Amino acid sequence: MTTGELRTSVIAFCCENSALQAVEDARHFGMTMPECVQTIRVPCAGKVEEDHILKALESGAAGVVLFACHTENCQYLQGNVRAEKRLTRLRGLLDEIGYPADAVLYASAAPAEAARAARILRTFADDLASVDREEAIEQ
Amino acid sequence: MIVAERKAISDILQMIEGAGRVLVVGCGTCVTVCLAGGEKEVAVCASLLRLQNQGEDRDLTVAEATIERQCEWEFARELDELVPDCDAIVSLACGAGVQTLAAQFEDTPVFPGLNTQFIGIPEEQGVWTEHCLACGECVLDKTGGICPIARCAKTILNGPCGGSQDGKCEINPETDCAWQLIFDRLKRLGRLHMLEEIEPPKNWSHSSDGGPRKVKREDMIL
Ligand code: SF4
Ligand code: SF4
Numbered sequence: 158m159t160t161g162e163l164r165t166s167v168i169a170f171c172c173e174n175s176a177l178q179a180v181e182d183a184r185h186f187g188m189t190m191p192e193c194v195q196t197i198r199v200p201c202a203g204k205v206e207e208d209h210i211l212k213a214l215e216s217g218a219a220g221v222v223l224f225a226c227h228t229e230n231c232q233y234l235q236g237n238v239r240a241e242k243r244l245t246r247l248r249g250l251l252d253e254i255g256y257p258a259d260a261v262l263y264a265s266a267a268p269a270e271a272a273r274a275a276r277i278l279r280t281f282a283d284d285l286a287s288v289d290r291e292e293a294i295e296q
Numbered sequence: 297m298i299v300a301e302r303k304a305i306s307d308i309l310q311m312i313e314g315a316g317r318v319l320v321v322g323c324g325t326c327v328t329v330c331l332a333g334g335e336k337e338v339a340v341c342a343s344l345l346r347l348q349n350q351g352e353d354r355d356l357t358v359a360e361a362t363i364e365r366q367c368e369w370e371f372a373r374e375l376d377e378l379v380p381d382c383d384a385i386v387s388l389a390c391g392a393g394v395q396t397l398a399a400q401f402e403d404t405p406v407f408p409g410l411n412t413q414f415i416g417i418p419e420e421q422g423v424w425t426e427h428c429l430a431c432g433e434c435v436l437d438k439t440g441g442i443c444p445i446a447r448c449a450k451t452i453l454n455g456p457c458g459g460s461q462d463g464k465c466e467i468n469p470e471t472d473c474a475w476q477l478i479f480d481r482l483k484r485l486g487r488l489h490m491l492e493e494i495e496p497p498k499n500w501s502h503s504s505d506g507g508p509r510k511v512k513r514e515d516m517i518l
Contacts, residue, residue, distance in 0.1 A: 206336060207336075207340050208336055208339035208340050208343060211339070211340060211343035211344065211347065212339075212343060214343075214347060215343055215346055215347055250305075250340070250344060251347075253304060253305045253306065253344070254305050254306075254344050254347060254348035255348065256347055256348065
């Protein structure tokens, strides 16, 4: 895939214990989902590091979602807490370089919440599309 | 360990202005442990530099490398093949690491990507505190293993001062009074009598006041 193709895409790092199932079900049941979402299965959202997300943006993704379990539902106890904190820090880093911080999103969904996962991804993709990313980056 | 923090990306960008090929170098020792300059932080710093550059006209390539210890020649030399291909190095090591690279690669500008803070320990996950000022003449034997030089705001040797309140230092209610800690520790060890000895003024010439310091082991010199 070329950088140009990816620029319209959303990469969703999905915890395999929760959000991954929700996103897969949303697809399976034909819920309205943005076409541009690529899911990446991770053992826990807390395993996703800043550099993974930055690499995704560098490769041309318009936005990155870090999809975790709901509060106090993490199989590894603190994975989602760490993931959320890490994302907040990452937004600060993006701010530092003048890159739109809303290109990264932390979200949570339970395995059975396909509709919720689809809604989050739709809203995120719509928000990204409403901003001219290239222009926002250049500013 | 030596504890450091990354400089603002805007500061790093200013340093490397005009350079087209930049090598960001991490160090696998202290600054990896304090999460400032290890392999991951190198990846993050390099990504941020590249992403920042995406909207710019300038051609910028950013390469990444992390060596075991930047402050040792053997490891610094591992960069011999990479450095000729770059216009500038951003070192994510402590000041000693930066200077080792600067001495090793005389024709390439080497810039500090970190602010070296102190010699310290991890107080809890994600928090580091200063514990030693490298004063050159350690007094921990007299102070129950708690350093009054680094951990007392006034570096006093016969404390506490009048500002010690409820175990906290007058500079900040969150900072423990080092002399309260010393008192408590010596009491626990049954060695409170040690505080009856008046400690004479410290000879600061063993510290940085004596100029740049050098340690020699004659038997090791070839
Ligand atoms: S007394 Fe000096 S050498 Fe010992 S811990 Fe304190 S600053 Fe370091
Ligand atoms: S309050 Fe304690 S730590 Fe603070 S300056 Fe006084 S003796 Fe030192």
